[in-house]
Amino acid sequence: MDTSKWGKNIILGNNIEIGENVYIGHNCIIEDNVVIGDNTFIDSGTTVRSFTKIGADSNIGSNCIIGEYWMDFYKDHEKHRHDLTIGEHGLIRSGSIIYAGSTIGDNFQTGHQVTIREKAQIGNNVSIGTLSDIQGNCKIGNYVRLHSNVHIGQLSVIDDFVWIFPYVVLTNDPTPPSENFVGVHVHSFAIVATGSIIMPGLDLGQDCLIGAGAIVTKSVEAYAVAVGNPAKAISDVRKVKNKITGEPVYPWREHFGNYMPWDGIGFDAWYASLNVAEKSKYTLDNIVE
Amino acid sequence: MDTSKWGKNIILGNNIEIGENVYIGHNCIIEDNVVIGDNTFIDSGTTVRSFTKIGADSNIGSNCIIGEYWMDFYKDHEKHRHDLTIGEHGLIRSGSIIYAGSTIGDNFQTGHQVTIREKAQIGNNVSIGTLSDIQGNCKIGNYVRLHSNVHIGQLSVIDDFVWIFPYVVLTNDPTPPSENFVGVHVHSFAIVATGSIIMPGLDLGQDCLIGAGAIVTKSVEAYAVAVGNPAKAISDVRKVKNKITGEPVYPWREHFGNYMPWDGIGFDAWYASLNVAEKSKYTLDNIVE
Amino acid sequence: MDTSKWGKNIILGNNIEIGENVYIGHNCIIEDNVVIGDNTFIDSGTTVRSFTKIGADSNIGSNCIIGEYWMDFYKDHEKHRHDLTIGEHGLIRSGSIIYAGSTIGDNFQTGHQVTIREKAQIGNNVSIGTLSDIQGNCKIGNYVRLHSNVHIGQLSVIDDFVWIFPYVVLTNDPTPPSENFVGVHVHSFAIVATGSIIMPGLDLGQDCLIGAGAIVTKSVEAYAVAVGNPAKAISDVRKVKNKITGEPVYPWREHFGNYMPWDGIGFDAWYASLNVAEKSKYTLDNIVE
Numbered sequence: 045m046d047t048s049k050w051g052k053n054i055i056l057g058n059n060i061e062i063g064e065n066v067y068i069g070h071n072c073i074i075e076d077n078v079v080i081g082d083n084t085f086i087d088s089g090t091t092v093r094s095f096t097k098i099g100a101d102s103n104i105g106s107n108c109i110i111g112e113y114w115m116d117f118y119k120d121h122e123k124h125r126h127d128l129t130i131g132e133h134g135l136i137r138s139g140s141i142i143y144a145g146s147t148i149g150d151n152f153q154t155g156h157q158v159t160i161r162e163k164a165q166i167g168n169n170v171s172i173g174t175l176s177d178i179q180g181n182c183k184i185g186n187y188v189r190l191h192s193n194v195h196i197g198q199l200s201v202i203d204d205f206v207w208i209f210p211y212v213v214l215t216n217d218p219t220p221p222s223e224n225f226v227g228v229h230v231h232s233f234a235i236v237a238t239g240s241i242i243m244p245g246l247d248l249g250q251d252c253l254i255g256a257g258a259i260v261t262k263s264v265e266a267y268a269v270a271v272g273n274p275a276k277a278i279s280d281v282r283k284v285k286n287k288i289t290g291e292p293v294y295p296w297r298e299h300f301g302n303y304m305p306w307d308g309i310g311f312d313a314w315y316a317s318l319n320v321a322e323k324s325k326y327t328l329d330n331i332v333e
Numbered sequence: 334m335d336t337s338k339w340g341k342n343i344i345l346g347n348n349i350e351i352g353e354n355v356y357i358g359h360n361c362i363i364e365d366n367v368v369i370g371d372n373t374f375i376d377s378g379t380t381v382r383s384f385t386k387i388g389a390d391s392n393i394g395s396n397c398i399i400g401e402y403w404m405d406f407y408k409d410h411e412k413h414r415h416d417l418t419i420g421e422h423g424l425i426r427s428g429s430i431i432y433a434g435s436t437i438g439d440n441f442q443t444g445h446q447v448t449i450r451e452k453a454q455i456g457n458n459v460s461i462g463t464l465s466d467i468q469g470n471c472k473i474g475n476y477v478r479l480h481s482n483v484h485i486g487q488l489s490v491i492d493d494f495v496w497i498f499p500y501v502v503l504t505n506d507p508t509p510p511s512e513n514f515v516g517v518h519v520h521s522f523a524i525v526a527t528g529s530i531i532m533p534g535l536d537l538g539q540d541c542l543i544g545a546g547a548i549v550t551k552s553v554e555a556y557a558v559a560v561g562n563p564a565k566a567i568s569d570v571r572k573v574k575n576k577i578t579g580e581p582v583y584p585w586r587e588h589f590g591n592y593m594p595w596d597g598i599g600f601d602a603w604y605a606s607l608n609v610a611e612k613s614k615y616t617l618d619n620i621v622e
Numbered sequence: 623m624d625t626s627k628w629g630k631n632i633i634l635g636n637n638i639e640i641g642e643n644v645y646i647g648h649n650c651i652i653e654d655n656v657v658i659g660d661n662t663f664i665d666s667g668t669t670v671r672s673f674t675k676i677g678a679d680s681n682i683g684s685n686c687i688i689g690e691y692w693m694d695f696y697k698d699h700e701k702h703r704h705d706l707t708i709g710e711h712g713l714i715r716s717g718s719i720i721y722a723g724s725t726i727g728d729n730f731q732t733g734h735q736v737t738i739r740e741k742a743q744i745g746n747n748v749s750i751g752t753l754s755d756i757q758g759n760c761k762i763g764n765y766v767r768l769h770s771n772v773h774i775g776q777l778s779v780i781d782d783f784v785w786i787f788p789y790v791v792l793t794n795d796p797t798p799p800s801e802n803f804v805g806v807h808v809h810s811f812a813i814v815a816t817g818s819i820i821m822p823g824l825d826l827g828q829d830c831l832i833g834a835g836a837i838v839t840k841s842v843e844a845y846a847v848a849v850g851n852p853a854k855a856i857s858d859v860r861k862v863k864n865k866i867t868g869e870p871v872y873p874w875r876e877h878f879g880n881y882m883p884w885d886g887i888g889f890d891a892w893y894a895s896l897n898v899a900e901k902s903k904y905t906l907d908n909i910v911e
Contacts, residue, residue: 052828053342053631053649055359067699070633070651071342073359073377088651088669089685091377091395103696106669106687107378109395109427113839118392118424121356121374122446135696137717138687139735141427141445156719156737157428159445159463172757174737176497177463177481189799192755192773195481195499207799210755210773210791211819213499213527215545219575219582219587221478221496223766235798238791240835241500241528241545256793257837257851259528259546273546273562273851286797293797300799342631362648362666380666380684396667398684398716405714407681410645410663430716430734446717448734448752466752466770466788484770484788501814502788504834508864508871509813510767510785528818528833530789548817548835561743562835562851622814 051088063100075111076123081132095144096128105138105156107284112143114162124161143180155192167204169303182227187304197244199227205297205304206230209238209256218244231266233297251295252282267295339376364400370421373591382431383412388420394427394445401432403451414466415451432469444481456493458592471516476593486533488516494586494593495519498527498545507533520555522586529564540584542570556584629666641678644679653689654701659710672701673722677709683716683734692740704740721758733770745782746779747881760805765882775822783875783882784808787816787834796822809844811875818853829873831859845873 045062051070056305061079068074069088078092081100086092090104093111104110111128126145133150136142139157146160149168154160158172161180170184173192178184182196185204194208197216202208208230216225226245228237233251240258242248247263254260255271264270268277269284281294293299301307306314315323334351340359345540350368358545359376367381370389373383379393385480393399405413415434422439427432430445435449443449443569447461450469459473462481467473471485474493483497486505491497493573497519505514515534518531522540529547531537536552543549544560553559557566558573570583582588590596595603623640639657646652647666656670660679663826664670668682673691682688689706704723711728714720717735720762724738727746736750739758748762751770756762760774763782768774772786775794780786786808794803804823808814811829818836820826825841829892832838833849842848846855847862871877879885884892893901 052633053360055341071360071378071631085696089378089396089649089667099643105691107396107667107685112427113394118374134723138690139446139717140426157446157464157717170795175464175735179481192757193482193771209793209795209798211500211789215498215527217498219573220498220526221585221591222582223591237798238793239528239817243545256821257546257835284797293800296797296799300801302801309383342649344630360649360667378667378685396685401716402683407663428717428735446735446753464753468770482771504787504816506787508862508874509787509815510874510880511871512880528817532834545830548833 057094069106077302078111087138093128093144094123095125096130098130098134099134101132102134102136104134104136105140107139108136109141110136112141114144131168138173143305146180149186169305171303173210187230189303191238197225197227199225201227201229203230203232203234203250205233205295206236207234207249208236211239212236213241215242216244233295251281253284253294346383358395367400374424376427382417382433384414385417386419388423388439390421391419391423391425393425394429396428397425398430399425401430403433420457426463435469438475458594460592462499474521478592480527486514486516488514490516490518492519492521492523492539494522496523496585497525500528501525502530504531505533506617521592522584524585542573542583635672647684656689665716671706671722673703675705675708677712677728679710680708680712682712682714683718683790685717686714687719688714692722709746715752724758727764747883749881751788763810767881769816774806775803777803779807781806781808781810781828782816783811783904785812785874786814789817790814791819793820794822811873813874827877829859831862831872 050068053071055073057076059077063082065083067085071089073091074096077094079097084102086104087106088183089107091109096111116124128144130148131150134152136154140154142160143162145162146164148166151169153171155174158176160178163181166184167186169187172190176194177228178196179198181198182200184202190208192210197214199216200214214228222317228242230248231250234248236254237256242260249266251267252264253269257271258271258275261274267281269279270277281325284293286293297311341356342360344362346365348366352371354372356374360378362380364383365568366383368386373391376395378396380398385400400417403508412472417433419437420439423441425443425474426445429443431449434451435453437455440458442460444463447465449467452470455473456475458476461479465483468487470487471489472603473491477495480498483498484502486503503517517531519537520539523537525543526545529543533547538555540556541553542558547560547564548562550563556570558568559566573582575582586600628646631649633651633656638656641660643661645663649667651669655672657675662680663878664682665684667685669687674689693765694702706722709725709728714731714732715734718732720738721740723740724742726744729747730748733752737755738756741759744762745764745852747765750768753771755821756774757776759776760778762780766784768786770788773791775792778792788891792806806820808826812826814832815834818832827844829845831847836849836853839852845859847857848855862871864871875889888891
């Protein structure tokens with residue numbers, strides 16, 4: 045552990061495992077029982093709390109809090125153990141707050157001032173935009189991309205390859221106020237456009253497209269386009285054409301590969317390369333026609 | 334004042350009164366003329382500015398700014414006196430910014446990155462969620478619960494026992510841009526669901542329910558359910574049934590007591606226990622039928 | 623450079639030019655190759671990154687990051703040069719994050735926790751409210767006022783004297799997900815009220831008024847009032863009367879001068895005082911009738 049290039053005024057706790065070639069910036073606080081993988085860079089002013097494990101090759105921006113306290117801390121000021129695991133190659137931008145007690149996969153990326161509360165299960169290759177607020181106790185699959193300022197209520201389930209745009213809310217309380225939460229389930233490849241609000245317990249079907257500003261009060265079928273307040277299904281995504289080129293746009297996986305595992309080879313070739321178990325994991329059997 | 338367990342690199346101003354068993358974390362800045370009650374815990378990186386008084390048994394998370402400057406500071410860099418008083422048993426989570434010149438009651442709780450500007454009068458047992466933006470010069474009663482990302486415009490008045498859900502905005506400018514603000518008045522027991530926007534100067538009646546995504550352009554009567562853009566009253570809350578149990582849901586105070594003073598005993602028993610002055614304070618005479 | 627009144631624990635890089643009468647607060651980090659103008663005040667906990675130039679008479683609040691890294695930094699941890707220039711008399715409030723590689727004019731003002739990404743061109747006398755998220759690669763004119771929590775997508779163009787209210791989104795992706803962005807163009811004197819969402823590539827005409835919660839799917843003509851989901855033009859702003867006084871309200875420049883260059887003298891006198899080049903810059907020829 046070569047600390048000669050580290051910042052000044054760093055506070056290090058006990059029982060810390062720090063890998064090779066790690067950098068820690070000025071004024072950082074690394075509490076007890078933290079594991080930091082090789083080549084990870086932690087910028088100035090960031091606090092990493094106890095029982096946090098950060099994978100190799102990660103970047104943590106300035107002024108983050110990684111492993112934030114649960115309510116139990118405030119009751120007795122004891123550091124109760126709630127493990128936080130963040131995979132390799134993460135990039136968590138400055139000002140973000142991630143609670144203890146979540147599991148986050150590899151290649152995770154956030155914008156700024158993101159909040160992720162406890163008991164979130166987040167897959168690989170997930171991106172969560174600036175100011176998004178993940179309320180915890182929820183499940184987010186792989187290759188999910190949340191843009192800025194998305195609000196994910198507790199008990200939400202988001203499958204793989206879902207896109208959610210700014211100011212979308214997945215709600216969870218059918219009779220507010222209550223604590224009888226039921227989460228929204230967003231199925232693979234769905235697109236939820238800016239400012240739409242999804243009522244509790246609904247299913248947004250595979251490959252559906254929720255239009256901007258939709259207030260969704262009933263579940264939406266696979267491939268449906270739903271818009272308005274209350275939202276109504278008005279079309280099938282496979283009929284949507286690019287206004288300039290006249291070409292079909294959806295299913296988007298056939299036309300867009302950025303950030304996706306099929307980038308450069310196309311979705312069909314990628315899908316064909318999967319084994320049976322992987323194909324069934326992505327529940328794509330009913331997609332490719 | 335036992336400072337032996339305090340964090341490192343703390344900067345303390347003059348004329349500070351600190352109670353018994355207070356903890357102050359690394360890199361905190363406590364400016365002049367601050368009062369901190371017994372047993373209060375202030376986490377690392379937090380700044381408490383001049384003329385702030387924090388009650389006993391409180392918790393202030395990391396990287397907060399408590400007693401933030403008004404515009405007058407930036408004109409001459411003098412610390413003009415605007416008292417901030419926060420009651421006992423508060424929990425202000427990390428990253429929050431609370432201006433000088435407000436009064437906040439006991440058992441106050443915030444999420445992260447909350448902003449509360451000057452001249453806010455906030456009662457007891459109020460909770461304000463992550464990223465909410467209280468614009469100041471407003472009045473919030475007791476037992477009010479704002480979820481994440483709520484925007485309260487200046488001159489808003491929120492009575493007791495009100496619930497406001499994410500991305501709700503109480504506006505205040507009937508002819509934007511102007512400075513002829515008129516605030517929204519949300520009456521006791523009202524519920525304002527996710528993403529609704531309330532036009533300036535309107536009344537949301539006692540026990541009314543504003544549906545998700547409603548754009549409210551006219552005042553809403555007590556007990557009314559209003560939805561849509563523009564919002565229309567479509568029902569009475571007392572007719573709303575739980576879809577699963579078939580039981581009535583509203584008035585919610587008859588069915589839900591979490592965080593409320595009637596938790597465990599029921600609303601009616603609690604209300605019956607009040608004296609005449611308290612009953613009239615809560616203006617419940619016209620509620621219990 | 624009189625540092626005797628500066629805060630403690632400041633970290634200064636190399637090749638820094640600091641003007642007369644500058645104050646730098648506790649725990650600040652000023653990286654290499656920074657220029658700070660005379661009389662500027664930088665509050666505690668703020669980081670100013672390399673290649674940032676801050677004009678004279680500015681105020682930077684606590685815990686800001688000025689000159690935030692681009693993605694290229696995270697690839698090799700080298701400080702690639704992307705100049706950030708902020709004019710004179712700025713006031714950037716605490717918790718804000720401004721990326722490297724933007725140009726911002728004089729008299730700039732932000733609320734708290736604002737994010738401004740790279741390649742933003744921002745004119746003079748612009749104000750951006752708390753929690754607003756400027757996605758970068760966009761152009762904002764002079765005397766533009768964004769209220770809290772406004773989201774400006776990449777490629778947006780906002781002309782002079784525009785007002786945008788909370789939770790407005792200027793979107794940019796006609797076929798999400800894609801990277802075929804087309805920006806919204808908001809013309810001079812337009813007013814975009816709370817919670818409206820503007821679809822990609824649209825024009826909001828000079829002096830138009832977009833009502834609260836409007837979902838705008840077609841371009842809006844100059845002077846039109848558009849409301850609803852989808853938004854429809856329902857009136858002309860020149861017909862809108864103040865409900866109390868019965869007086870016309872719009873064009874607002876005839877009735878409201880706060881923060882504007884015609885404050886105290888009226889718009890017509892100010893406009894008459896401009897030379898031909900200035901008049902044509904503001905494209906007002908077709909406005910004053």
